[in-house]
Amino acid sequence: MIEFDTYRVEDDGRIVFSDQGLKELRPYFARAGIDIRSVRTYRDYLEARRRASPFFLDFLRDRIAKGKPSLERRALLAIVDGDDEVYERTLRQLMARQKLNVV
Incomplete structure (x- = not known):
């Protein structure tokens, strides 16, 4: 088994x-x-x-979109959607937050 x-x-x-x-x-x-x-x-x-x-990307997008909005979730949605501009902007925000040690 x-x-x-x-x-x-x-x-x-x-x-x-x-x-x-x-x-x-x-x-x-x-x-x-x-x-x-x-x-x-x-x-x-x-x-x-x-x-x-x-249908995997649509399925994945729906799963990611559920739940509390966050920068991490926004970055994942941008990846699934192929939106490089939103991904890069969100990644910069995540990195800035990490530098500031803000959770």
């Missing part, structure tokens, strides 16, 4: 998702039209990841 935070793979190849795995992966797979309940083996899981991969 192999175990991770989001799932475990039984010796016979069956995959069992943890509550965390269901919470995190259900919306990601759904973007590709995959019902996570149909993912029953590790092979199914790999295929679901492959099929969902074109």
